[in-house]
Amino acid sequence: xxxxxxxxxxxxxxxxxxxxxxxxxxxxxxxxxxxxxxxxxxxxxxxxxxxxxxxxxxxxxxxxxxxxxxxxxxxxxxxxxxxxxxxxxxxxxxxxxxxxxxxxxxxxxxxxxxxxxxxxxxxxxxxxxxxxxxxxxxxxxxxxxxxxxxxxxxxxxxxxxxxxxxxxxxxxxxxxxxxxxxxxxxxxxxxxxxxxxxxxxxxxxxxxxxxxxxxxxxxxxxxxxxxxxxxxxxxxxxxxxxxxxxxxxxxxxxxxxxxxxxxxxxxxxxxxxxxxxxxxxxxxxxxxxxxxxxxxxxx
Amino acid sequence: xxxxxxxxxxxxxxxxxxxxxxxxxxxxxxxxxxxxxxxxxxxxxxxxxxxxxxxxxxxxxxxxxxxxxxxxxxxxxxxxxxxxxxxxxxxxxxxxxxxxxxxxxxxxxxxxxxxxxxxxxxxxxxxxxxxxxxxxxxxxxxxxxxxxxxxxxxxxxxxxxxxxxxxxxxxxxxxxxxxxxxxxxxxxxxxxxxxxxxxxxxxxxxxxxxxxxxxxxxxxxxxxxxxxxxxxxxxxxxxxxxxxxxxxxxxxxxxxxxxxxxxxxxxxxxxxxxxxxxxxxxxxxxxxxxxxxxxxxxxxxxxxxxxxxxxxxxxxxxxxxxxxxxxxxxxxxxxxxxxxxxx
Numbered sequence: 001x002x003x004x005x006x007x008x009x010x011x012x013x014x015x016x017x018x019x020x021x022x023x024x025x026x027x028x029x030x031x032x033x034x035x036x037x038x039x040x041x042x043x044x045x046x047x048x049x050x051x052x053x054x055x056x057x058x059x060x061x062x063x064x065x066x067x068x069x070x071x072x073x074x075x076x077x078x079x080x081x082x083x084x085x086x087x088x089x090x091x092x093x094x095x096x097x098x099x100x101x102x103x104x105x106x107x108x109x110x111x112x113x114x115x116x117x118x119x120x121x122x123x124x125x126x127x128x129x130x131x132x133x134x135x136x137x138x139x140x141x142x143x144x145x146x147x148x149x150x151x152x153x154x155x156x157x158x159x160x161x162x163x164x165x166x167x168x169x170x171x172x173x174x175x176x177x178x179x180x181x182x183x184x185x186x187x188x189x190x191x192x193x194x195x196x197x198x199x200x201x202x203x204x205x206x207x208x209x210x211x212x213x214x215x216x217x218x219x220x221x222x223x224x225x226x227x228x229x230x231x232x233x234x235x236x237x238x239x240x241x242x243x244x245x246x247x248x249x250x251x252x253x254x255x256x257x258x259x260x261x262x263x264x265x266x267x268x269x270x271x272x273x274x275x276x277x278x279x280x281x282x283x284x285x286x287x288x289x290x291x292x293x294x295x296x297x298x299x
Numbered sequence: 300x301x302x303x304x305x306x307x308x309x310x311x312x313x314x315x316x317x318x319x320x321x322x323x324x325x326x327x328x329x330x331x332x333x334x335x336x337x338x339x340x341x342x343x344x345x346x347x348x349x350x351x352x353x354x355x356x357x358x359x360x361x362x363x364x365x366x367x368x369x370x371x372x373x374x375x376x377x378x379x380x381x382x383x384x385x386x387x388x389x390x391x392x393x394x395x396x397x398x399x400x401x402x403x404x405x406x407x408x409x410x411x412x413x414x415x416x417x418x419x420x421x422x423x424x425x426x427x428x429x430x431x432x433x434x435x436x437x438x439x440x441x442x443x444x445x446x447x448x449x450x451x452x453x454x455x456x457x458x459x460x461x462x463x464x465x466x467x468x469x470x471x472x473x474x475x476x477x478x479x480x481x482x483x484x485x486x487x488x489x490x491x492x493x494x495x496x497x498x499x500x501x502x503x504x505x506x507x508x509x510x511x512x513x514x515x516x517x518x519x520x521x522x523x524x525x526x527x528x529x530x531x532x533x534x535x536x537x538x539x540x541x542x543x544x545x546x547x548x549x550x551x552x553x554x555x556x557x558x559x560x561x562x563x564x565x566x567x568x569x570x571x572x573x574x575x576x577x578x579x580x581x582x583x584x585x586x587x588x589x590x591x592x593x594x595x596x597x598x599x600x601x602x603x604x605x606x607x608x609x610x611x612x613x614x615x616x617x618x619x620x621x622x623x624x625x626x627x628x629x630x631x632x633x634x635x636x637x638x639x640x641x642x
Contacts, residue, residue: 010410019398105394109351112349112350113349113386116350298353
């Protein structure tokens with residue numbers, strides 16, 4: 001399996017005319033993060049002058065929110081990278097491009113000859129973890145670099161252990177999403193349909209649906225129309241979904257110490273435990289799909 | 300040792316038996332020509348051997364090791380991790396990453412299987428298949444023949460012990476085909492690589508194969524050696540007499556070791572190659588036409604006919620027909636491919 005990992009790393013870092021998938025991802029991150037921070041800087045400058053396309057009230061609100069984000073590195077990184085589902089979609093797309101290209105071009109069967117189908121998919125699961133770490137690291141460095149270039153007053157005042165825990169959970173959450181993406185690619189195997197599914201899932205459409213359902217159950221239960229237990233179940237389920245958890249992590253490391261948000265499910269350790277539990281459940285479910293369905297197909 | 304043995308290998312898609320209780324044996328060091336019509340089950344069989352598809356029933360042994368079996372007997376996921384011999388395959392379309400160059404494609408596979416000095420190995424393979432000049436050109440710009448050559452190179456990465464090649468010469472020009480064929484034969488002779496190769500171009504197979512397996516409707520019709528094919532397809536003398544039974548007995552006595560066959564129309568066929576040792580020995584004091592022939596020289600058709608004619612004359616046989624027939628290897632295989640598999 002180590003050989004398969006070396007092969008995938010060679011591929012994503014192929015410098016030959018920058019064909020490696022990582023370079024494409026890096027360029028996309030530079031454009032998106034640079035664009036987001038550049039626009040923020042533009043808005044903040046308009047807030048101080050009070051003129052132009054933005055009203056001074058909107059600019060002041062943005063400045064207030066952004067200044068809160070600048071208090072801790074995790075809050076800054078979370079607001080830029082996680083709040084708009086940027087990293088969700090970029091990391092998911094990265095693994096799907098590799099997997100779907102392997103299936104479409106038939107390269108999967110070239111590699112499976114040496115290792116077998118099950119080992120191929122096992123390697124992809126491990127590779128996703130490495131890919132997620134690389135993308136997260138690159139995104140953080142790009143964000144910090146742009147913050148320095150645009151002279152944002154970013155504070156570095158944060159407990160290193162808290163920052164590390166936040167980064168670890170963020171990595172785990174993003175890795176879980178890549179496993180979901182790979183499971184979808186294994187099941188569907190049509191690039192177009194997989195890409196659409198990833199956008200929906202990465203942007204939080206599925207968790208949004210369950211949030212809405214849980215909210216409806218809550219409303220019914222308030223009017224004593226039953227559904228209180230359904231609200232607890234649906235609400236807990238929605239709060240354990242990776243995209244919901246990642247959007248909470250966008251606020252920074254301090255949320256790890258807040259109480260869990262699962263209605264009717266008391267979790268010791270608060271949101272940190274909730275995130276760990278949610279990511280692990282979805283990751284294991286996705287791994288089960290990948291390892292049972294993937295090797296059964298023919299290549 | 301056998302490189303490949305299959306026992307009752309079966310693959311069912313819906314109601315169709317793509318492979319039907321196939322019992323195939325490939326000896327180590329063979330170049331095994333896999334012959335059959337389109338849809339006969341050749342590619343499916345190769346996929347199962349390569350671990351790219353799971354059998355519905357039956358077993359596959361590679362070098363004595365069980366690698367694929369019905370789920371009830373375990374190991375049905377096509378997991379090849381415990382294999383001690385390396386398999387390379389080119390089945391159906393070559394699996395290449397179109398956005399990457401030929402060299403990068405080879406490097407990725409070389410790294411995956413742990414080749415030592417992968418760069419040098421890949422450059423050598425590119426030279427072998429005639430793609431050394433492609434540089435950084437992405438594979439999506441290759442012609443069909445170039446993609447096929449790259450697929451062949453990918454199958455050769457890591458110098459496999461067993462090569463499974465499904466129509467490997469598709470799209471290749473005659474020069475490239477000859478070069479590839481010679482390279483494969485060299486690999487077989489110098490390194491003992493076992494090759495299973497399917498092709499519709501029987502002429503190509505005829506120049507390489509040491510053994511043939513003929514499949515029809517998913518089942519193996521016959522397994523024959525190269526010598527047996529030439530035996531069956533080579534020149535033969537056709538004899539028809541008034542007393543076929545007595546003629547047959549006479550010929551068996553006077554031509555020991557000759558390959559005699561009784562035909563449905565009461566004629567007798569004698570394989571010419573099998574007449575070589577018999578024709579060179581004196582059959583009777585009066586029949587000395589070919590006695591001066593060296594045992595190592597093939598019996599010319601005319602001499603063989605003369606020799607047989609003298610034998611029959613000496614035995615007072617009335618000859619109704621005596622002729623030399625040639626059989627095309629293609630006709631032979633086409634006939635076999637139309638033959639139902641034995642139950």
